[in-house]
Amino acid sequence: MTSHAGDSLGPPVADSWARIDAWLARHAPVSRGLLRPPATPTDVEAAERRLGLTFCPDLVASLLCHDGTERGAGAPVLSFCGPFAGLAELVRDAELLRSVNDHVYPQDGDADEEGEKEGAELAAFWRREWLLVTRGIGWEAQDGLFVTCREGEHYGRVGRFFNEDAPSFTEWASLRQVVAAFADALERRLPVRGQVPVAFEGRLLWDTETSVVPRPRSPLTLAGETPEPTAPPPAPIPAPPRPRQHGASIELMVVRRGAPAPPEPYQPGLVFAAGLGPDELLRRIGVRPETLRERSRRQARHAAAGAWAARLPLMRAGTAREWAFALDEAGEAQGRRPEVLRRVSAGTRAVALWKDGPEVRLVAYGDGTPAGDVEVFRSRPGGVGRRTIGAAARTVQYGVGDRWPDASAAYTRLVASLEGRFGIAFDPELASAQELLSGLVLPLLPDLPEPARRRPLVGRDFDLADLVARTEPEVLRAALTAQLRRLTGETGLGAHPEIPPALDRLARGEAVPLTDDDPLGVRLRTVFAEARAAEPPRGRRRGGDEPPLLVTQDEGLAWQQRARAGSALRHVAELPAPLAAPAVLNARLSADWRRELTSDLAAARSALGG
Incomplete structure (x- = not known):
């Protein structure tokens, strides 16, 4: 059997799991308690016999540390890759996916003439030698990471499976690298699939953490420094071809033209x-x-x-x-x-x-x-x-x-x-x-979407309904205003002179004037227009190409985040706190917003004498 070179790269699986266990025990004990005990060698051998496979050494080593993950709030998952599967899930998912492949894709994986080529290994919906080692965000055999136990160059290699897309190999050459990446992410707060680990109330969570350019250039200012282009004159209608004369004879040409397509009517x-x-x-x-x-x-x-x-x-x-x-x-x-x-x-x-x-x-x-x-x-x-x-x-x-x-x-x-x-x-x-x-036109402020006026939304793995139910309205609004202040600071929206006075009024429980013509309204209209001007082109539009971008992609992202913060400010100024909360919390850039919200709630209760 040929081992993939990646199998020897990285620390042993057991060492990485020991690091994971230690971090979870210290920072997320609830999540640590949802890791199952080790599988026994006898159980591993029974699963191999049932599937007719020899599991790769890294998979066996991982199962001998933990036989998968129990389902529950705060279960230790690997970002969007999901929880690690145990023997029961490995067998059940493999049998299910084999059955689907045999019935729906009976020709997949039959030809081996391309041998070791990566394309040949992945030229199937599912191979009998693959095992789904994580179960995706839905805890089902629909997506996740798989390891191939197929002998050859790719033996032990880790790929990504999604039942609505073609399988692909990941940046991890082996399962030991996956487990090591999990341990590194926990200890050093490293991103995995765009999310960083967060410990909150004894549970491991994953959340996005975004940073933006602190002082992005203004697309509207740059455009104002650009001369207005002048339309070129209309193209002249081509003259009909002239007849050619050969001595005493003239060659006449007859040009047949189909009826021109009627122009689209001018109906603005x-x-x-x-x-x-x-x-x-x-x-x-x-x-x-x-x-x-x-x-x-x-x-x-x-x-x-x-x-x-x-x-x-x-x-x-x-x-x-x-x-x-x-x-x-x-x-x-x-x-x-x-x-x-x-x-x-x-x-x-x-x-x-x-x-x-x-x-x-x-x-x-x-x-x-x-x-x-x-x-x-x-x-x-x-x-x-x-x-x-x-x-x-x-x-x-x-x-x-x-x-x-x-x-x-x-x-x-x-x-x-x-x-x-x-x-x-x-x-x-x-x-x-x-x-x-x-x-x-500097577009007027848009109406807030109707769903935002009816009920609070749930986002970012947070039970907002529970928070609303157990928090006094005055405390919730004060904490939400503090969160809004943090949001305007981390996005840069607070650098505009109209924003701090509005936040101060909200903190005092006062109404904030917000119309299309007052300074705050004009500022928000401008920020929304800046964000629109900084969006990447969406392809050709009717009547020509998209105008060129005047700022970088990172600057554009900064304006998008400022616009989200501006929308959140409107929600807080115009709606009750429970309805405004999702707009603020979902826009936060820091992954530590839960811990900060807890601190803001405590400060609000103290200030209000609660």
Whole structure:
């Protein structure tokens, strides 16, 4: 039998398990108590006979230290790799996976002509010589680490199994290296699969620990230092080919061209406001004043695709009689957002119309609230759509044209109906041809998601419901505010001058002013926009490539974390403490947040005289 070279690398398995036992006994005794006693050599031999295998020496040595792990809160698992399996699980999982392989993948692993090649060893759903030595996060034979007991170059090597993906070898050459890595992680707080070990209330836990760039550059500032690109002139239409003359004869050429595909109609998202001017409408939507100027549709779209825009939306605005209108020209649509419509319609009326693929919507608002005049059109296969007005619905048929011809026809019909319904005389083609006042939008603060307003969420292996049940509301809010202060410190959000005063007000139990126009609201809107500008490209977008990134990936991560902290601040400022807690605790960067929360709760009780 050929042994893999990795079998001789690393300390003996028994030595590593002794280190693990000692650490758990000292820091996580509950978890230590869930490690089973050693298996006996007789039991190991019985399992080998049943499976028709000779277990590799490292596996035998591990089983003779602990025969797996008992299931329970705080069971000592190896991060996402899961708990170590005992003999009973090894046999049961091997028989199950062999059966699945034989019935579903009967041809896997039949050919051995490639011999020692790594690809040949892994060219199977499951091999009879593999054993699942850890059981994944679900404690089932669905994922985990396996060791191969197949004779050859890879004998004793450790791989990763997941029943929805192809198997692969890991960075660990042998099981002794896995156990040694477990011991090293515990003693030196080293990450395994992106998590670090944490001892809390006598239990071993694994959690993420993140660090960020302390002073990331601002994408919006860098974009502001970039000149706005000018759209190139339209490409000239190529001239038809000239006939060629040969002596007294002329060679005529006939060029056959198919009918050109009809262009996609110009049907932008629209928002109208009665009695406002274009400048006031854009101000209410959130356009940055320094970017305001007249632009053609072509210039607006060209400029929005460059670094100058920092991935901010761009809108153009004009007038239609006594109504102002704004067009979603580039970026994420703003005119349809309820947050925007409430603000635009304050003290007046607003109407929004947009097409989103197969769906067209028309909504009306009055003085910040929906006015009830809503029409929704959804296209159906074959050009059939459903038109809904209030509770009434009927099916209508439209013609052909672009990808969603029925939706395009519905959009055109609804635009034409605006004059009769609201007195809005609007011509999309005229708006497309005009130079209109325009600018980049700093999006308004988004509404908090509805689930956050209903019930607390559970995350990061923490029983939040139990904490809420046994903690006085005043104590919980004070401790949560302390956690928020820690969060803003570790993410860098607290470096912005608007944040510390808000935290001080929360600590005193006072309300925090938080609107789109006050300094704190503008700061949070800016942080959210910075995070959006720093996101890695998601591939091609409609109308061109994603704008280039102006900051590094690490700087982008720092802005994402600041944005999460900003969202957590909003949750604490606007929601009861039990509903706000998940947003704060799930955003913490330190893996020691549980211990710090315990300290913050004790300090809050002491300060409140509890």
